[in-house]
Amino acid sequence: MIPFQPVCYLVMWGAALRLWIEPGTIEFDVVPGLPHNSFYDMWVGMGVVFPVLALLSWRMVTSHTGRARYLGMWLRLSADIGMFTVLTAYHAAMAFLSAAPQFAEGRLYSRYLTAAVMVQILAWIIRDIYTLILVEGHARRIYRDA
Secondary structure, three states: OOOHHHHHHHHHHHHHHHHHHOOOOOOHHHOOOOOHHHHHHHHHHHHHHHHHHHHHHHHHHOOOOHHHHHHHHHHHHHHHHHHHHHHHHHHHHHHHHHOOOOOOOOOHHHHHHHHHHHHHHHHHHHHHHHHHHHHHHHHHHHHHHO
16 A cells, blocks of 8 residues: 555645746736735745655654654644645635636636645644644653653
8 A cells, every 4th residue: 555645745746846847837926916926936835845844754753763753743744734735825726716717617626636635634734733742741751750
Protein backbone atom coordinates (compact mmCIF):
# COMPACT_ATOMS: atom_id res chain seq x y z
CA MET A 1 0.00 0.00 0.00
CA ILE A 2 1.31 3.44 -0.94
CA PRO A 3 0.82 6.14 1.73
CA PHE A 4 -1.37 8.92 0.40
CA GLN A 5 0.25 11.88 2.16
CA PRO A 6 3.64 11.80 0.36
CA VAL A 7 1.96 11.22 -3.01
CA CYS A 8 -0.54 14.02 -2.40
CA TYR A 9 2.15 16.50 -1.40
CA LEU A 10 4.42 15.46 -4.28
CA VAL A 11 1.65 16.15 -6.79
CA MET A 12 0.79 19.50 -5.18
CA TRP A 13 4.49 20.41 -5.10
CA GLY A 14 4.77 19.59 -8.80
CA ALA A 15 1.75 21.76 -9.56
CA ALA A 16 3.21 24.65 -7.56
CA LEU A 17 6.54 24.31 -9.37
CA ARG A 18 4.76 24.43 -12.72
CA LEU A 19 2.85 27.53 -11.66
CA TRP A 20 6.13 29.09 -10.51
CA ILE A 21 7.84 28.32 -13.83
CA GLU A 22 4.79 29.28 -15.93
CA PRO A 23 3.20 32.16 -13.99
CA GLY A 24 -0.36 33.14 -14.78
CA THR A 25 -1.61 29.61 -15.47
CA ILE A 26 -4.24 30.24 -12.81
CA GLU A 27 -5.53 33.75 -13.28
CA PHE A 28 -6.24 35.14 -9.85
CA ASP A 29 -6.02 38.61 -11.36
CA VAL A 30 -9.52 38.28 -12.82
CA VAL A 31 -10.90 38.61 -9.28
CA PRO A 32 -11.70 42.31 -8.80
CA GLY A 33 -9.90 43.93 -5.89
CA LEU A 34 -7.45 41.05 -5.35
CA PRO A 35 -3.79 42.17 -5.47
CA HIS A 36 -2.53 39.76 -8.13
CA ASN A 37 1.22 39.83 -7.70
CA SER A 38 1.47 39.60 -3.94
CA PHE A 39 -1.30 37.02 -3.46
CA TYR A 40 -0.28 34.82 -6.36
CA ASP A 41 3.42 34.90 -5.53
CA MET A 42 2.81 34.14 -1.86
CA TRP A 43 0.35 31.36 -2.76
CA VAL A 44 2.77 29.68 -5.19
CA GLY A 45 5.67 30.14 -2.77
CA MET A 46 3.72 28.41 -0.02
CA GLY A 47 2.85 25.62 -2.45
CA VAL A 48 6.54 25.09 -3.19
CA VAL A 49 7.86 25.39 0.39
CA PHE A 50 5.35 23.44 2.49
CA PRO A 51 5.66 20.07 0.68
CA VAL A 52 9.44 20.32 1.13
CA LEU A 53 8.89 20.97 4.84
CA ALA A 54 6.62 17.91 4.94
CA LEU A 55 9.39 15.81 3.38
CA LEU A 56 11.90 17.16 5.89
CA SER A 57 9.48 16.45 8.74
CA TRP A 58 9.03 12.86 7.54
CA ARG A 59 12.81 12.44 7.66
CA MET A 60 12.93 13.91 11.15
CA VAL A 61 10.01 11.81 12.46
CA THR A 62 11.71 8.62 11.25
CA SER A 63 14.99 9.68 12.89
CA HIS A 64 16.56 7.79 15.78
CA THR A 65 16.76 10.67 18.25
CA GLY A 66 13.80 11.79 20.33
CA ARG A 67 14.49 15.49 19.87
CA ALA A 68 14.51 15.22 16.07
CA ARG A 69 11.30 13.20 16.16
CA TYR A 70 9.62 15.74 18.42
CA LEU A 71 10.67 18.70 16.26
CA GLY A 72 9.64 16.71 13.18
CA MET A 73 6.14 16.32 14.60
CA TRP A 74 5.84 20.09 15.01
CA LEU A 75 7.26 20.63 11.52
CA ARG A 76 4.78 18.12 10.07
CA LEU A 77 1.92 19.97 11.76
CA SER A 78 3.20 23.25 10.31
CA ALA A 79 3.51 21.76 6.82
CA ASP A 80 0.00 20.29 7.00
CA ILE A 81 -1.49 23.61 8.15
CA GLY A 82 0.43 25.35 5.35
CA MET A 83 -0.89 23.00 2.68
CA PHE A 84 -4.40 23.35 4.07
CA THR A 85 -3.99 27.12 3.73
CA VAL A 86 -2.79 26.78 0.13
CA LEU A 87 -5.80 24.64 -0.79
CA THR A 88 -8.23 26.88 1.10
CA ALA A 89 -6.95 29.92 -0.82
CA TYR A 90 -7.31 28.05 -4.12
CA HIS A 91 -10.77 26.78 -3.23
CA ALA A 92 -11.95 30.24 -2.17
CA ALA A 93 -10.56 31.90 -5.30
CA MET A 94 -12.16 29.30 -7.55
CA ALA A 95 -15.47 29.62 -5.70
CA PHE A 96 -15.36 33.36 -6.21
CA LEU A 97 -14.51 32.92 -9.90
CA SER A 98 -17.25 30.32 -10.32
CA ALA A 99 -19.83 32.96 -9.53
CA ALA A 100 -19.19 34.29 -13.02
CA PRO A 101 -21.13 32.23 -15.60
CA GLN A 102 -18.15 31.75 -17.93
CA PHE A 103 -16.22 29.96 -15.16
CA ALA A 104 -18.99 28.05 -13.41
CA GLU A 105 -18.78 24.57 -14.94
CA GLY A 106 -15.12 24.52 -15.94
CA ARG A 107 -13.88 24.60 -12.34
CA LEU A 108 -16.65 22.72 -10.59
CA TYR A 109 -14.96 19.31 -10.62
CA SER A 110 -11.61 20.65 -9.41
CA ARG A 111 -13.34 22.46 -6.54
CA TYR A 112 -14.93 19.22 -5.30
CA LEU A 113 -11.63 17.34 -5.59
CA THR A 114 -9.88 20.15 -3.75
CA ALA A 115 -12.50 20.00 -1.00
CA ALA A 116 -11.93 16.23 -0.66
CA VAL A 117 -8.17 16.72 -0.29
CA MET A 118 -8.81 19.53 2.22
CA VAL A 119 -10.86 17.12 4.35
CA GLN A 120 -8.00 14.61 4.24
CA ILE A 121 -5.43 17.25 5.20
CA LEU A 122 -7.70 18.35 8.04
CA ALA A 123 -7.64 14.74 9.28
CA TRP A 124 -3.82 14.84 9.12
CA ILE A 125 -3.81 18.08 11.15
CA ILE A 126 -6.02 16.45 13.78
CA ARG A 127 -3.68 13.43 13.81
CA ASP A 128 -0.67 15.71 14.27
CA ILE A 129 -2.28 17.63 17.12
CA TYR A 130 -3.37 14.38 18.81
CA THR A 131 0.13 12.94 18.49
CA LEU A 132 1.68 16.05 20.01
CA ILE A 133 -0.83 15.99 22.89
CA LEU A 134 0.13 12.37 23.62
CA VAL A 135 3.86 13.11 23.43
CA GLU A 136 3.55 16.18 25.66
CA GLY A 137 1.49 14.20 28.20
CA HIS A 138 4.01 11.38 28.21
CA ALA A 139 6.89 13.84 28.64
CA ARG A 140 5.09 15.51 31.58
CA ARG A 141 4.64 12.13 33.28
CA ILE A 142 8.31 11.26 32.78
CA TYR A 143 9.39 14.65 34.11
CA ARG A 144 7.05 14.40 37.10
CA ASP A 145 8.19 10.85 37.99
CA ALA A 146 11.90 11.63 37.65
